[in-house]
Amino acid sequence: MTYQNNKPYNMPSTFLKSLSFFSLAMIIVALMSACSPSGPRTVENPLVNYANTSTIDVVKVELNDSNTVLHVKSHFTPGYWIRIAGDSYLMADGKKYALTATEGIKTDTEFWMPESGEADFKLIFEPLPFDTERFDFIEGEDPKAFKLWNIDVTGKPAAQYPDGLPKELQAEFVDGEVPDVVFGIGKTTVNFHLLPYREEIAPELSMYVNSMDGSQEEYPIKLDEKGNGSVAFEQYGSCRAFVVDTQNGISYADLTLQPGEIVDCYLDARISGSMAMRYRDPRPSTHVSRALHNGAYSNFDRMRTQLRKYHGLQLHTGTFADFHMTTDEYKNMVKSLYLANTDSIQASDAPLMQKEYEQLQLQNDVLEAMADYRYLLGHNYRHVKNNWREAVPDDSIKVNLTDADFAEVLTWFDVVNPKLLIEGQAVGATDWNAYGAAGDLSKSVRMFMKKAGMAKKMKLGKADLDTLNSLSNPFFAQACDSIMQRATRRQLQLQKNGKMSETPNVADDKVFDAIVAPYKGKVVIVDLWNTWCGPCRAALKENEPLKSGELDNEDIVWVYIADESSDPVKYLSMIEEIKGVHHKVNEKQIASIRERFNVDGIPYYIVVDRQGKAEGRPDLRDHAKYVETIKSKL
Structure with a gap:
């Protein structure tokens, strides 16, 4: 039913019958054409749906008759470089549109980021059709190339939830x-x-x-x-x-x-x-x-995960505290920050659960600030002196918190509230029970953190379990016992694979030469690493494919040396996936290797040439130089 002059009007049936399917289709097409872009346009801040980087962003798209222009803003570390490949292209509806020109950056050339860490440039491509709704930006075929997918130029808002969410x-x-x-x-x-x-x-x-x-x-x-x-x-x-x-x-x-x-x-x-x-x-x-x-x-x-403001103490910025402070100045600063942030939290109109959680975050920070005060003040010392290698002199830190100072914190809030553990383990950073806190939660968590580490290395004894069983909550003893049993089973299972080589029984200062001696005449790449080292794991992941790729060569021997600080079960599990010869050395043996090659950290690489000459090469942390150097030794 339609309306005419605000009164119902019945359309004649003869008209309805004469309205063919073709006519309806033509009307729909006409309506769609009227709503579709039909000429040049500029889209500000198009929605980027997916990306493999946060280094570049497309902040404006110009769709013209002769080209499509992407206005790109880059954010990266000052003094580092980025590069845009000359074979970059746009992909829309299954068709490629090649890069034809640039402004503000040269293709296939290192572009060094300025001190601001920001840069703007334009990438100019063959023209996309004006009715394009979405397209991909692909910066060449290199696996590490910048890629921004599904750049939306319709102006439509993002959906609240992803497609397919229950x-x-x-x-x-x-x-x-x-x-x-x-x-x-x-x-x-x-x-x-x-x-x-x-x-x-x-x-x-x-x-x-x-x-x-x-x-x-x-x-x-x-x-x-x-x-x-x-x-x-x-x-x-x-x-x-x-x-x-x-x-x-x-x-x-x-x-x-x-x-x-x-x-x-x-x-x-x-x-x-x-x-x-x-x-x-x-x-x-x-x-x-x-x-x-x-x-x-x-x-x-x-x-x-919806929180936008953090009411904590920003402990690890290097500027949290001044290493010149006295004991009273430091303690009073922590207290005043706690009270000020508490007032801010309680004065907000946030939901009750959010207020409670923000308070727990803040309280965890306070406990850490008190327990780890020497570390935090030392961090400030290094920050101010811009010296991150040398130890902080003992006399540079004036603060020396006493038992009374720690006991005072108990009057600020409940330092052994179990809910604190939902945000961190600061309740166990020191034994707050020793300063008068009720119960034994702080003592228990602190002991658990230590004994669980021993259990993972299968070094937990009966006396340790007896101590854990003396705690009021049986969970801590049961957990440590379970951890050790699981570690023992896993180690026995992994040992059957026999992947780890036996370390030669020689003097500590001879162990390195004994490890590499069997491979004289070949190029030996020695990797010093440990399971707990994040950069080591990242490098292993990046280097491993080379062994079946461009460095697939029988004249290369891959030797991996870890020490006893590596979790034994995790170590055996990880080396299953690392092709090479694996040795685990003791504390004195690794100390000898470190001293000989002036090891400044891990991962650390030692290259032994065909004549048996060994050279420490920390510069091989650069992946490109790693590949180039090994090839040059063959």
Whole structure:
């Protein structure tokens, strides 16, 4: 029914019958044409949906008859360089549009970032059709090239949730109290789903689990052809976990887990695009969330990941405290900051759960500021002196907190509130029970952090277990016992593979020569590393493919030397995936190697040529130089 002069008007049936399907189709086409772009246009701040970098952002697109111009803003470390490949192109509707010119940058040439860390340039391409809605920017075919996918030039706002997210997870945060910490043991399984999934944009993901014992474990996530993957691990107490793109440092999820649960966690792939756009002012509203899961803490995490302001103490900036301070000045500063931030939190109109959580964050910072005061003041000393290599002189730090100073903190807030553990382990940074705090939670957490480390190395004795069993909460003894049993089983299983070579029984200062002696006449690449070393793991991941690629050569021998600081079970597990000869040396042996080659940190590389001459090469941390040097020795 239609209306004419505000009165109902019935259209004659003869007209309806004469309206053919063709006529309807023509009307629809005409309406669509009227709404579609038909000429040159400029789009400011187009929505970048997916990216493999946060170094560059497309802040404006000009679609013209003769070309398409991308206005690019780069943010990177001053004094470092970026490069734009000459074979860059745009991809739209399955067709490539080549790069034809640039302004402000030369292709295939190192562009050094200025002191500001910001740079603007233009990339000019063959013209995209005016009706283009989305396109990809591909900076050449190198696997490490910049790639921005699905750049939207329609002007439409971003959807609140990614396509494919279950309805039950499309929920808003419900206010309440911060949930309790669970002291329990169980096998936790997290099933991951990347939404949407496209093979070319799939990141290399790992889940990092921060456990109640203060340790962190990495679990690689292998996605299948549908973008699904799973991680299972033994969990001891409530913990925090982060899902990170290990190649680009982009965080996809931040979740709190309860021991023994099975969780479905959905990863919004648009997070990568939001990181590329993060320097825009104002920052675009992309609605991405890092808490799309159905676990026990899902509601809490929805609140937590939406926080925009941090009311903590900014402890690790190097400027938190002045190393010239006296004891009273330092303690009073911490107290005044705590009270000021508490007032700010309580005066806000934030939900009650958010206020409680922000207070817990702040209190964790206060406990750390008091327990680790010498480290924090030393950090300021290094920052002021710009000297990060030499030890901080003992007499440079004037602060010396007493038992009375620590006891005073107990009057500020409940330092042994179990909920503090949902944000960190500062409650165990020192033994607050020794200064008068009720119960034994602080003592228990502090002991747990130490004994769990011993259990992982299978060095936990009966006396240690007896001490743990004396604690009021049986969880800590049960957890340590479980950790050691699991480590023992895993080590026996891995030892069957026999991947680790026996270290020669020679004098400490002769052990290096004895390790490389069997390979004289070949080029030996010695890698000093340890399981706990993040840069070592990153380098291993980058270098390993070379052995079956451009450095696939029988005249190269890969030797890996770790020491006893490496977790024994993790070590055996990791070397299964590293092609080469593996040795684990003791403290005196590694000290001899470090002294001989002036080792300044790890990873550290030693190249032994065909004649047996060994040379320390820390410069091979540069991947390109690593490959170039090894090739030159063949």
